[in-house]
Amino acid sequence: MALPAGAGLVAYNAAISRCARAGLYPRALALFREMRGRGLRADEYTLPPLLNSSALLRAPPAAATLHALLLRAGLASHLHVANALVDAYAKLSRPGAARAVFDEMPRRDVVTWTSLLTGLARAGAHDAAVRVYRGMAAAGVDPDEFAVAGVLSSCAGSTMLELGRSVHAAAVRLGFLPFLSVGNSLVSMYAKTGALRDARTVFDAMRARCTITWTALIVGYAQNGRGRQSLEIYTDMVRSGCRPDYVTFIGLLFACSHAGLVDAGRAHFRSMVTDYGIAPGPDHYACMVDLLGRAGRLEEAMDLLNRSSTELDATVWKALLGGCRVHRNAELAERAAEMVWRLDPADAVPYVMLSNLYSRERRWGDVARIRALMKSRGVTKEPGCSWVGVNGVMHLFHVEDRGHPRAAEIYRKVEEMMERIRAGGYVPDTDWALQDEAPDGRERGLAYHSERLAVAFGLLAVPAAAPIRVFKNLRVCGDCHAAIKMVAKVYGREIILRDANCFHHMKDGACSCGDYW
DNA sequence: ATAGGGTTAG
Numbered sequence: 001m002a003l004p005a006g007a008g009l010v011a012y013n014a015a016i017s018r019c020a021r022a023g024l025y026p027r028a029l030a031l032f033r034e035m036r037g038r039g040l041r042a043d044e045y046t047l048p049p050l051l052n053s054s055a056l057l058r059a060p061p062a063a064a065t066l067h068a069l070l071l072r073a074g075l076a077s078h079l080h081v082a083n084a085l086v087d088a089y090a091k092l093s094r095p096g097a098a099r100a101v102f103d104e105m106p107r108r109d110v111v112t113w114t115s116l117l118t119g120l121a122r123a124g125a126h127d128a129a130v131r132v133y134r135g136m137a138a139a140g141v142d143p144d145e146f147a148v149a150g151v152l153s154s155c156a157g158s159t160m161l162e163l164g165r166s167v168h169a170a171a172v173r174l175g176f177l178p179f180l181s182v183g184n185s186l187v188s189m190y191a192k193t194g195a196l197r198d199a200r201t202v203f204d205a206m207r208a209r210c211t212i213t214w215t216a217l218i219v220g221y222a223q224n225g226r227g228r229q230s231l232e233i234y235t236d237m238v239r240s241g242c243r244p245d246y247v248t249f250i251g252l253l254f255a256c257s258h259a260g261l262v263d264a265g266r267a268h269f270r271s272m273v274t275d276y277g278i279a280p281g282p283d284h285y286a287c288m289v290d291l292l293g294r295a296g297r298l299e300e301a302m303d304l305l306n307r308s309s310t311e312l313d314a315t316v317w318k319a320l321l322g323g324c325r326v327h328r329n330a331e332l333a334e335r336a337a338e339m340v341w342r343l344d345p346a347d348a349v350p351y352v353m354l355s356n357l358y359s360r361e362r363r364w365g366d367v368a369r370i371r372a373l374m375k376s377r378g379v380t381k382e383p384g385c386s387w388v389g390v391n392g393v394m395h396l397f398h399v400e401d402r403g404h405p406r407a408a409e410i411y412r413k414v415e416e417m418m419e420r421i422r423a424g425g426y427v428p429d430t431d432w433a434l435q436d437e438a439p440d441g442r443e444r445g446l447a448y449h450s451e452r453l454a455v456a457f458g459l460l461a462v463p464a465a466a467p468i469r470v471f472k473n474l475r476v477c478g479d480c481h482a483a484i485k486m487v488a489k490v491y492g493r494e495i496i497l498r499d500a501n502c503f504h505h506m507k508d509g510a511c512s513c514g515d516y517w
Numbered sequence: 518a519t520a521g522g523g524t525t526a527g
Contacts (some may be wrong), residue, residue, distance in 0.1 A: 084519040181523035
């Protein structure tokens with residue numbers, strides 16, 4: 001089929017490797033079948049590019065077959081083969097399998113550790129990834145620039161600013177700053193942990209920048225409520241001769257969306273296609289729908305979707321659902337929810353969104369109906385939790401959580417907070433009571449949502465001069481948003497709340513998100 | 518002839 005009849009093992013290995021490098025993964029696997037058909041056995045040079053190809057093709061069966069084959073061939077203890085296997089499982093989002101291979105290895109090097117680390121990070125297991133980074137150091141393996149870039153990404157993902165700073169210091173010491181990947185992940189880490197000024201400082205100090213660097217900064221500014229500056233940075237990027245890519249436009253449209261810049265968003269969407277030849281993907285449509293939906297242009301959003309040529313995914317419809325919720329369009333919301341249910345039946349978001357919408361409309365019968373539907377379909381919502389870092393220690397809170405050692409004090413602080421903001425004119429909005437509920441499905445009051453507990457603890461434990469940095473795994477509840485904004489004003493504190501959607505820099509009673517989230 | 522990295526909305 002491809003190689004001459006007498007081709008030997010070395011010729012096949014070389015050909016397979018070339019294909020894998022060139023991104024011709026199916027061809028690499030086909031060559032392997034051909035090779036086996038001719039009675040040649042894979043060796044330690046054959047397997048790594050094959051494992052890599054099957055992982056990048058998202059072909060778990062192929063990877064599993066290769067795994068079985070290398071076990072039979074006695075190649076499992078070969079370092080490069082085992083590393084490739086760890087990485088393949090990591091790329092296939094199977095961190096458990098990657099870990100199992102890792103644990104069995106008689107010898108590990110920095111590549112082994114880094115493969116596991118990035119695999120965990122990719123699966124969103126950032127805490128585990130950080131533990132791997134520490135384990136590597138404990139095992140006497142020095143991190144290299146790959147490991148540093150990877151762990152910084154996990155610092156960002158788990159909002160560990162202090163750890164991120166210490167990794168930054170280590171990177172300086174080890175001379176890794178000139179590596180683009182390290183600079184890029186530093187920019188992103190600082191931006192994602194709300195330390196935008198530090199992100200900018202790193203960015204300015206970088207000797208070379210690439211599309212990823214600029215994109216990280218654009219997204220960072222947008223996430224921190226500085227959408228207009230994101231657009232200025234984009235202008236600088238283009239002026240500097242750097243070409244935006246698919247991801248850059250996601251960030252850019254996201255920035256337009258968060259800043260409410262409808263015209264700019266439309267223009268950039270067009271420019272992406274006409275100036276850069278990038279076909280809009282579902283991600284871009286989701287951003288555009290978000291942008292138009294926020295502005296109340298739900299019809300235009302639907303129109304855009306109807307004219308789209310790509311296959312739309314659940315995120316697009318969830319974005320539409322978000323717009324419907326804000327602009328209280330129940331009819332369209334139901335259609336959007338139907339689409340999400342079709343594409344991603346296990347997702348709790350449409351239920352929560354619809355339930356919020358109905359409860360704001362005081363349609364309690366529909367609220368009950370949605371809740372029953374969710375229950376009958378066995379869909380469960382991820383429990384909400386918030387955390388706040390004090391002296392490098394994360395304090396985690398759930399709804400009505402009394403597990404913290406200082407719980408009594410924290411609850412007293414919440415009471416005090418509520419009293420003071422009521423005096424300042426805050427009125428509780430009980431329509432949001434359904435946003436966060438205990439796992440047993442019982443409705444709860446608003447007073448002890450996890451974000452309030454975390455803010456109360458922040459008031460107690462964070463030095464007065466420092467901002468209180470609170471993180472939440474889901475979107476902040478609307479009532480908590482209003483309450484915490486007022487807390488920031490009444491207590492004269494800066495509160496930086498990062499939720500699943502964006503940053504909320506709250507100061508003097510205002511929020512950087514512009515009250516849309 | 519072989520293995521690992523950084524940016525990505527909701």
